[in-house]
Amino acid sequence: MRVRFAPSPTGHLHVGNARTALFNWLLARGHGGTFILRIEDTDAERSTAESERGILRDLRWMGLEWDEGPDVGGGHGPYRQSERFALYASHARELIEKRLAYYCFCSAEQLEAERTLALAEGRPPMYSGTCRDLDPEESERRVTGGERAVVRFRVPDGGDVKFDDDVRGEVVFSMDVIGDFVLVRSDGRPAYNFAVVIDDALMHVTQVIRGEDHISNTPRQVLLYEAMGMEPPAFAHLSLVLGPDHAPLSKRHGATSVAEFRAKGYLPEALVNYLALIGWSPVTESEQVEAALGGANPELLPVDEMARRFSLERVSHSAGVFDEAKLAWMNRHYMKQAAPERLVHECWSWLAARGWVTTRTPEAQQFIASLMPIAAGSVDRLDEVADRVQFLFDWDAAPAAGLVAADDNGQAVVGAFADESTGQLLGDKDAFRAIMSRVKDRTGLKGKALFHPVRVALTAAESGPELDLAVPAIDRGASLAPAAGVKPIVPCHERARRSLEAPC
C-alpha cells in the first residue's frame, strides 16, 4: 500500500489538511504501507519555500513522519511538482499526438464571458468546446508560431464515469457535466488534475485519501487514467472540518492552523488524538459498555493504537465541527500524562517570555520541573502553566498587603506566620505544616480563617494552587543561586513580613 499527502505550499498547514495527512499516515502505519509527502507547487505565484518548510515542520511536530518526500528522497522522486515539469510535458505531448487532448486558443476574456452567460442561462458553466475540432496540424503550426495556447483534455461524449469511493461507495458522474478541462496552462505549467494523475501513477500510489472538495475532480482524473491506459488507484474522500456555524473552518473562527494550535499551548499528541476523532471512531461497542461501567475513557488512545485500529470503512460520511473545548480537555489529559521534564521543555518559551527563566541551567530546569505538579493537570494549555505559577515570580508587597488588611484575621495570622518563619526557608510540606501548626496554636484559628490570610500574603491572590505545594515551591525557588538562571524569588518569611509592613 502506498498513500500520499500532497499539500500545496501556499500557506500554513490547516487542521483540516492535517487530519487528511493523519488519516493517510494512520492507514499506512497500520498496514505496513508507505507514506509519501509530495509538494504541489505548480502555482508559482502563491507557493513559497517558507510555507513548504512550515508544513514539513508542522507534520513532523505532529509525529507524521513520511517515508518518501522532498527532503528525505525516495525511489519515485522528485517530490516537488515544480521539479517534474518534463514528466508532465512528455505525457501531454503523447495525449496530443493521440488526439486525446488538443490545443485551445481561447482567451481568458472569452472564457469568462462564456461562463457568465452559461450561469445566467442556468447551464453548467463549462467549456463550450470552441477549439475542440480545430485542425491539429493547423494548431500545431500556430503554437510553433508562438501563439499562446492551453492543452485541454478531450472528454468523451456521453456516458458515465464511475469510481468506488472507499468511504462512500460507488459515485457516478455523467460526462455531460464535465467540460474539456485544462491539462497544461499557456505558460507550460501543468494544471492540478493533470499533475496529480501523472504523479500518483508514477509514484505508484495505490490509495488516494483526500478532502471531499476533490470528489468532483475525481471523474476527470479517472478519465485521464483511462486515456493514458493506466489503472486508477482506489479513492477515499474525507468530509470537511467545519466551524461552530457549520461553515468550513476558517480564520474568522479563530485558530485554524497547526502552527497556531502549537503556539496556543497544545501538545501534539492531544491535537493528533483529537483530530483523529473528527470523522472516525476507534471505539468498539464493548468499550462503550466498559466506559459506562466506570472503565477508562475509550477515546484516549496512543497513536500506534489508533494506527492499528484505523480503517476507512469506519470513517464518517458527514462533516464534523471542530470543538476546541474537547481539544482542550484532551490536552489537559496529555499534560497530566507527560513527564515533568518534558513539560519543562514544552513550557519553557512561555516562562522565558515573561522573564522568569533565562538560561537553561540544570538548576533552572530542575526547579521548573518541580513546579509541574502544581500546574499541569489543573490547566488546559501549556501557556496557562505560566499563569498558574505566576505567584512565584511576580509577587508584590502592595497587593498582598491589601488582601491581608482586608482579611479579619490577616494581621494576627500573618504576624504569627512572620514570627514563626523568620529566617527559615520552608523547602518541603512538613516544614510548612510545622509552622502552620504553631500559627494555629498562637491564633486559635483553623480552616479557611487560618489559611486564607497566609494564602493572600504569600501569593497575593485569593486563589491558586494548594499551599502545601505552593509554599515549598516559593522557598525552593528562593534558595536558588542567582546563576541558576531563574528570576529571584522572594522567600515566604519575607513575603509575610512585607505584606504586614507595606502601605496599602
Next chain:
RNA sequence: GUCCCCAUCGUCCAGCGGUUAGGACGCGGCCCUUUCAAGGCCGAGACCCGGGUUCGAUUCCCGGUGGGGACGCCA
C-alpha cells in the same frame, strides 16, 4: 443554475430491521476540600420531514427540506 456528497443529544462518534438508542466533550447537581482548579459520583439532553418496503423502521428505498462541496490557465 447544474452536478455531487451528507443528515442520531449543543458538539464528536457508536448503532448497520426488534436496543430502557450507547460512549466522549460540554452543561447542571452533589461529594471531596484551607481557595480556584483538578478528581469522583449522579443527572438533563438526539434518531430532519413525508411517503413507501416490512409483522416491525433510527436502520432499507424514493421524494422533500436543510447543510456542504464542485463547476478556473487555484489546488
